[in-house]
Amino acid sequence: MKNTQIISVINQKGGVGKTTTVINLATALAKKGKKILVIDLDPQGNATTGLGKSNNDEGKSIYNVLIGKITAKNAIQESSVSGLDLIGSNVNLSGLEVETANDANRAFLLKEILNKENDSHFNKYENIFIDCPPSLSLLTVMSLVSANELLIPLQTEFFALEGITQLVKTIDRIKVNLNPRLGIRGVLLTMFDKRNKLSSQVDIEARKHFKDKVYKTVVPRNVRLSEAPSHGMPCLIYDKNCSGSKSYISLAEEFINQTKQSMGSAA
Numbered sequence: 001m002k003n004t005q006i007i008s009v010i011n012q013k014g015g016v017g018k019t020t021t022v023i024n025l026a027t028a029l030a031k032k033g034k035k036i037l038v039i040d041l042d043p044q045g046n047a048t049t050g051l052g053k054s055n056n057d058e059g060k061s062i063y064n065v066l067i068g069k070i071t072a073k074n075a076i077q078e079s080s081v082s083g084l085d086l087i088g089s090n091v092n093l094s095g096l097e098v099e100t101a102n103d104a105n106r107a108f109l110l111k112e113i114l115n116k117e118n119d120s121h122f123n124k125y126e127n128i129f130i131d132c133p134p135s136l137s138l139l140t141v142m143s144l145v146s147a148n149e150l151l152i153p154l155q156t157e158f159f160a161l162e163g164i165t166q167l168v169k170t171i172d173r174i175k176v177n178l179n180p181r182l183g184i185r186g187v188l189l190t191m192f193d194k195r196n197k198l199s200s201q202v203d204i205e206a207r208k209h210f211k212d213k214v215y216k217t218v219v220p221r222n223v224r225l226s227e228a229p230s231h232g233m234p235c236l237i238y239d240k241n242c243s244g245s246k247s248y249i250s251l252a253e254e255f256i257n258q259t260k261q262s263m264g265s266a267a
Contacts, residue, residue: 005259006114006128007185008147012170013163014134016155017190020225020235022131023050024245025151027234028252029127030083037076037125040089041110041139047131048088051079052232055090063093065113072113073121081234085125097138106138107178111146126259136170144174149185154206156192156199156218161209184213185258188251192218217251220244 009022019042026036039062040047045055060075065087075087100106114122122128130143144150150171154160175182187210193199207214222244228235236245
């Protein structure tokens with residue numbers, strides 16, 4: 001998949017806007033004409049339901065792909081957003097770590113599937129986003145091994161940067177031992193409240209630490225972003241004019257410019 005960028009959206013802490021970012025950034029990019037695939041690698045299946053699909057589907061799931069029951073191509077579902085496809089998840093995925101305990105190469109399962117199977121089929125996607133579970137588990141390691149780049153949502157709250165330190169150490173270990181090409185594409189500040197002094201402090205600290213890796217776009221605290229998943233749709237479809245939707249449209253523009261710049265520097 002020479003031209004397809006595989007991006008893991010990761011933070012071992014829950015409730016930081018990880019799945020919200022996957023759903024809405026993928027939607028915003030698809031709305032701009034990009035062909036996008038989301039792989040839900042979280043047993044909770046929130047990205048699956050947030051894109052209007054059932055997380056009780058026993059057939060078309062990433063779990064069945066990883067255990068070899070179906071091909072990845074046959075697990076792909078079209079979402080309600082034109083240009084945005086999904087390989088969904090369900091609770092069965094939580095048993096994978098135990099079921100593959102004797103497989104020495106299990107960390108490479110997803111990478112091998114994406115690389116070997118129907119290479120030309122995955123080539124049609126400009127980006128594949130992997131929604132990771134909120135933990136540093138086997139599933140997260142599999143995602144890190146498969147990815148070219150990482151997008152890290154960072155909630156603008158106390159202790160946020162301390163939690164990132166552990167994640168960066170894990171990323172470094174993966175780079176040394178399993179995936180030397182892995183890099184951080186960007187850090188996205190989420191749940192930003194401009195009335196809150198702490199949000200501004202985290203913003204300053206994050207930019208000091210990660211420098212230009214931090215996106216200019218910040219995602220505000222926004223009720224509509226929280227409501228949209230219960231309606232089984234991205235916020236950009238639920239309410240395209242709210243501040244949350246506008247922030248993800250802005251992020252998509254930054255993301256596309258990043259891609260253009262990296263392609264230009266690689267040329």
